[in-house]
Amino acid sequence: MKHRIVTAAQMKEIERAGNAHGLPYLQMMENAGLAAYTQLRARLPQGGALLIVCGKGNNGGDGLVMARAAAKDGWRVVVLLAEGDPKTPDAMTNYARLADLPVTKCRDAAALAAQPFDAVVDALYGTGFHGSLRPAGLAACTLMNRQRESGAFVLAVDLPSGINTDTGEAAEGAVRADLTVTFDSCKPLHTAPSSAPFCGEIVCADIGIRDEWHPAGLAQL
Numbered sequence: 001m002k003h004r005i006v007t008a009a010q011m012k013e014i015e016r017a018g019n020a021h022g023l024p025y026l027q028m029m030e031n032a033g034l035a036a037y038t039q040l041r042a043r044l045p046q047g048g049a050l051l052i053v054c055g056k057g058n059n060g061g062d063g064l065v066m067a068r069a070a071a072k073d074g075w076r077v078v079v080l081l082a083e084g085d086p087k088t089p090d091a092m093t094n095y096a097r098l099a100d101l102p103v104t105k106c107r108d109a110a111a112l113a114a115q116p117f118d119a120v121v122d123a124l125y126g127t128g129f130h131g132s133l134r135p136a137g138l139a140a141c142t143l144m145n146r147q148r149e150s151g152a153f154v155l156a157v158d159l160p161s162g163i164n165t166d167t168g169e170a171a172e173g174a175v176r177a178d179l180t181v182t183f184d185s186c187k188p189l190h191t192a193p194s195s196a197p198f199c200g201e202i203v204c205a206d207i208g209i210r211d212e213w214h215p216a217g218l219a220q221l
């Protein structure tokens with residue numbers, strides 16, 4: 001794990017620098033989703049039933065990349081669109097890329113409560129989350145936490161949903177993960193005492209943004 005820690009706003013600057021150096025946002029999302037999937041496959045090489053809970057932003061987009069990779073690898077994939085259709089351009093592109101794959105799409109967390117899964121991917125909220133969980137988000141987080149209590153392995157994409165990236169404040173009902181795969185740099189929540197216990201093991205994955213591209217002042221942190 002890299003020891004550099006950056007805020008949500010600094011991470012956006014780093015991504016902007018990556019894009020300016022010729023690494024498009026869509027490619028960063030692809031790299032993020034595949035890096036997280038590689039970590040999942042390393043822990044559950046046998047595959048199985050996989051629930052991927054997606055929000056409507058770019059964190060959900062990372063989850064949709066994972067859904068594509070996992071379906072091609074033979075997992076039985078269910079995607080829960082917990083907040084409806086993806087809304088950001090890159091997440092919408094990755095949703096369209098699922099069209100010809102055997103991925104089940106669902107919009108109702110309650111419908112999945114009794115279904116057993118070997119693994120759950122939390123791609124509901126990432127660095128964009130702040131405040132408290134609203135009903136749809138809370139229902140999705142409750143489903144993930146119940147699945148974990150029933151034995152499913154929970155991988156959080158970037159951070160467990162329901163946690164504020166910069167303060168580490170955990171909303172009531174936030175996800176508890178076995179593994180958190182974050183990207184490029186760690187964020188304050190990964191080490192804050194209030195939120196670190198929600199993360200489980202933390203892996204910081206390379207998504208192709210070279211250290212020398214980082215805006216001045218961030219590369220040395």
Ligand SMILES: NC(=O)C1=CN([C@@H]2O[C@H](COP(=O)(O)OP(=O)(O)OC[C@H]3O[C@@H](n4cnc5c(N)ncnc54)[C@H](O)[C@@H]3O)[C@@H](O)[C@H]2O)[C@@H](O)CC1
Binds near residue numbers: 059124127157183
């Ligand atoms: N920007 C980029 O280039 C990349 C972003 N990546 C991913 O994108 C994530 C950030 O994506 P976004 O900025 O789209 O945001 P998120 O996907 O983290 O959040 C989604 C939406 O949730 C909303 N939201 C905030 N608080 C809420 C609440 N309490 N209840 C309900 N909804 C709430 C936000 O308004 C936002 O629109 C990162 O965590 C990372 O996973 C990665 O794909 C790597 C590249």
Ligand SMILES: [K+]
Binds near residue numbers: 059123126157160161
């Ligand atoms: K997440």
